[in-house]
Amino acid sequence: MARERAADGEHEQAVAALHESAAHLRGSRALATTHAARQERGGLLAEVLRRLHSLTGDGDALHEAEETIDELLAGWPDDELVPARLFLARGRVTLGRAHAEQTIDETRAYGLRAAADLRTGVDLLRMEGGPEQRRQECEALLDLAEANTTAAGDAGAGRALAALDRAGRLAAALDDYRLHAESLRRKAQVRVAEFTRGGHGELLVEADGWLAEARRLLPPGAALYGEVLTEHGELLLRRARLAPGDTDLRGRAVPVLREVLAETPQRHPDLPRRQLLFGRSLRLRYESFGTRTDLYEAEWVLDLAAREDEAPPRVRAHAWLELGDVQLLIDLRTEFRQRQERAADCYRRAALLAERAGDPADAARAHHRRGQMLEPTAGRAAALRAYRDAWEQWNRAEQTDSAGAELTREQIRTLEGED
Numbered sequence: 001m002a003r004e005r006a007a008d009g010e011h012e013q014a015v016a017a018l019h020e021s022a023a024h025l026r027g028s029r030a031l032a033t034t035h036a037a038r039q040e041r042g043g044l045l046a047e048v049l050r051r052l053h054s055l056t057g058d059g060d061a062l063h064e065a066e067e068t069i070d071e072l073l074a075g076w077p078d079d080e081l082v083p084a085r086l087f088l089a090r091g092r093v094t095l096g097r098a099h100a101e102q103t104i105d106e107t108r109a110y111g112l113r114a115a116a117d118l119r120t121g122v123d124l125l126r127m128e129g130g131p132e133q134r135r136q137e138c139e140a141l142l143d144l145a146e147a148n149t150t151a152a153g154d155a156g157a158g159r160a161l162a163a164l165d166r167a168g169r170l171a172a173a174l175d176d177y178r179l180h181a182e183s184l185r186r187k188a189q190v191r192v193a194e195f196t197r198g199g200h201g202e203l204l205v206e207a208d209g210w211l212a213e214a215r216r217l218l219p220p221g222a223a224l225y226g227e228v229l230t231e232h233g234e235l236l237l238r239r240a241r242l243a244p245g246d247t248d249l250r251g252r253a254v255p256v257l258r259e260v261l262a263e264t265p266q267r268h269p270d271l272p273r274r275q276l277l278f279g280r281s282l283r284l285r286y287e288s289f290g291t292r293t294d295l296y297e298a299e300w301v302l303d304l305a306a307r308e309d310e311a312p313p314r315v316r317a318h319a320w321l322e323l324g325d326v327q328l329l330i331d332l333r334t335e336f337r338q339r340q341e342r343a344a345d346c347y348r349r350a351a352l353l354a355e356r357a358g359d360p361a362d363a364a365r366a367h368h369r370r371g372q373m374l375e376p377t378a379g380r381a382a383a384l385r386a387y388r389d390a391w392e393q394w395n396r397a398e399q400t401d402s403a404g405a406e407l408t409r410e411q412i413r414t415l416e417g418e419d
Contacts, residue, residue, distance in 0.1 A: 001017045001021075002014045002015075002017035002018045002021060002048075002051065005017055006051075006055070006223070008222075008223055011055065011269065014055060015052065015055055015056055018048055018051055018052045018055070019052070021048045022045060022048050022049060022052065022061075025041050025044055025045040025048060026045065028041050029041040029042055029045060035075075035077070038072075039072060039076075039086075042068050042069075042071070042072045043069075043072065043083075043085050043086050043089055045065075045068050046065045046068045046069045046072075046089045046090075046093060047065075047085075047089050047092070049061045049062065049064050049065035049068070049093075050062070050065050050089065050092050050093050050096055053065070053096050054096060059100065062093065062096050062097060062100065065089075065093045065096075066093055066097070069086065069089055069090045069093060072086060073086070073090075083124070084120075084121045084122075084124035084125045084128065084133075084136070085121070085136075087117045087118070087120045087121035087124065088117070088118060088121035088125075088136070088140050088143075090117045091113075091114045091115070091116075091117030091118035091120075091121060091140075091143065091144075091147065092114070092118070092143055094110050094113045094114040094117060095110070095111070095114035095118075095143060095146060095147050095150065097110045097114075098110035098111045098114060098147075098150050098151075099150070107150060108150065108151050108152070108153075110150075111147050111148075111149075111150030111151030111152075112147075112151040114143075114147040114150070114151075115144060115147035115148055115150075115151050118140055118143055118144040118147055119144060121140055122137055122140050122141060122144060125137040125140065131174070134170055134173075134174060135170075135174060135176065135179070137170060138167045138170040138171050138174065138176070138179050138183075139167075139179065141163045141164070141166050141167035141170070141183075142163075142164070142167050142179075142182060142183060142186055144163045145159075145160040145161070145163040145164045145167070145186055145190070146160070146186070148160040148163065149190060149193065153197065154193070154194050154197055154199070157190050157191075157193075157194055160186075160190050161187060161190060164183045164186050164187045164190070165183075165187075167179065167182075167183040167186075168180055168183035168184065168187075171183055177217045177218065178218070178222075178224060180214075180217055181214040181215075181217040181218050181224060181228060182214075182224065184210045184211070184213050184214035184217075185210070185211065185214050185224075185227075185228050185231065187207075187210050188206075188207035188208075188210040188211045188214070188231065188235070189207075189231075191203040191204065191206050191207040191210075192204065192207050192235065195207075201239075201242065204235060204238065204239050204242075205239075207235055208232070208235055208236070208239065211228060211231060211232040211235060212232065214228045214232075215228055215229060215232060220263065221263070225263065226260065226263040226264060229256065229259060229260050229263060230257075230260050230264075230270070230274055230277075232256055233253055233256040233257035233259075233260050233277060233278075233281070234277055236249070236252050236253040236256055236257075236281075237253045237257070237277060237280055237281050237284070240252070240253050240281070240284050241284065244287075247288040247289065250281075250284050250285050250287075250288045251285055251288070251289075253281040253284065253285075254278075254281045254282060254285050254294075257274070257277050257278040257281045258278060260274050260277070260278065261274060261275065261278055261301075269310075271308070272304075272305040272308040272310075272311035272312075272315050272316070272319070273305070273311070273312075273315045275301045275302070275304050275305035275319070276302065276305045276315055276318055276319045276322065278301050279298045279301045279302035279305065279319070279322055279323075279326070280298075280322060282294045282295070282297050282298035282301070283295070283298045283322065283325070283326060283329070286298070286329065292333060295326060295329055295330050295333065296330070298322075298326050299323065299326050299327070299330065302319050302322050302323040302326060303319075303323060305319035306319035306320045306323055306346075306349070312357070313353045313354075313356045313357035314353070314354070314357040314359055314362075316349075316353045317349075317350045317351075317353035317354040317356075317357055317359065317362055317363075317366070318350075318362070320346045320347070320349040320350035320353065320366070321346070321347065321350040321354075321362065321365065321366055321369075323346045324343040324344075324346030324347045324350065324366075324369060324373075325343075325369075327339040327340075327342050327343035327346060328340070328343050331343070340373050340376065340377050341373070341377050343369075343373050344370050344373035344374055344377065344378075347366045347367070347369045347370035347373065348366075348370055350362070350363075350366035351363045351366035351367045351370065351389070351393075354366055355393070360393040360394070360396035360397035361393070361394075361397040361399055361404075363390075363393040364390045364391075364393035364394045364397060364399070364404065364405070364408070365390075365404060367386050367387070367389040367390035367393060368386070368387065368390040368404065368407065368408050368411075370386045371383045371384075371386035371387040371390060371408075371411060372411075374386055375415075380415050383411075383415060384412065384415045384416070387408055387411045387412045387415065388412060390408045391405070391408050391409065391412060394408060
């Protein structure tokens with residue numbers, strides 16, 4: 001039931017079902033009278049707890065899963081082969097631990113351990129054979145790919161893509177469109193991660209093709225369709241921002257992200273971020289085509305994202321920052337020039353939320369832009385205070401040598417020289 005709820009995007013119902021499943025398994029395991037029954041129920045309990053951690057980030061669930069598996073392995077008979085499902089469960093729990101760690105060395109160490117267990121589990125599944133084992137192998141290969149990149153960063157991309165290619169072929173043979181689409185999605189994520197760490201732009205082109213193919217495999221309305229659609233829209237937006245002269249590319253992002261919003265339920269936790277992405281795409285298209293309606297629609301959707309109290313502070317900060325920029329663009333399109341004070345207020349809100357989110361660089365940008373609005377509307381003293389706030393945040397971000405910090409410093413010098 002939990003898997004079905006998660007596939008349908010019903011997060012709270014999936015979490016509730018997993019809690020209930022864990023409670024039943026704890027009681028059932030305590031009542032088991034045979035070693036085999038305790039093994040089976042313990043392995044399933046560990047998997048339920050791992051899934052619970054993946055949905056909620058609950059560290060206690062992950063810790064209990066680790067303890068459950070360690071207890072099973074410690075009491076395993078010497079003359080019995082450890083089954084594939086237990087290696088897979090331990091590998092997945094260890095992968096969850098890798099994502100929970102803070103240092104790069106610890107993350108990679110857990111990633112290596114996870115990859116070793118998952119690889120062993122895949123080999124054992126292949127020996128067991130059968131259609132259900134092939135489906136489990138496909139799912140395990142997806143996790144193995146993630147463990148490879150976690151363990152080795154970009155150096156693990158080749159092994160990750162090889163595992164994902166195998167998963168895709170298995171899914172196609174099983175006629176499982178969901179797993180096939182997931183393998184393509186994961187391949188795109190590997191390429192995007194490589195690009196983020198300094199790769200060339202062709203990596204994003206390849207990821208674009210894989211996400212487009214994954215979308216074609218999935219029926220609209222499925223939760224995975226919404227996730228893939230969002231990632232594709234975000235990728236198109238990223239490519240568009242990197243290619244300001246490519247008007248066709250800038251136009252592609254808008255309809256995809258518009259569909260994203262149509263596919264996203266009103267109480268979906270990621271709705272504000274998706275609204276932010278759509279607002280950005282409208283602004284970019286306006287900059288290429290100059291259609292005024294794009295600006296007003298961007299203003300509307302960014303305002304929704306910015307005012308959503310349940311949204312993460314960083315998302316709201318970015319929404320207020322983008323909304324301030326849109327106010328200025330609207331101001332330039334009209335002859336009334338009445339939106340500078342409104343933009344200054346947007347930047348003020350963005351700065352406060354960015355500071356709350358622990359993002360001093362974004363806070364510095366927001367304070368600087370607020371200073372630019374205050375110079376003509378509130379005077380030199382108010383603007384100077386905003387620029388000094390920006391400089392303080394550049395210091396906290398340890399980016400005083402950046403181009404943005406240099407602009408802030410120059411504005412402070414200029415206004416101080418007017419005394």
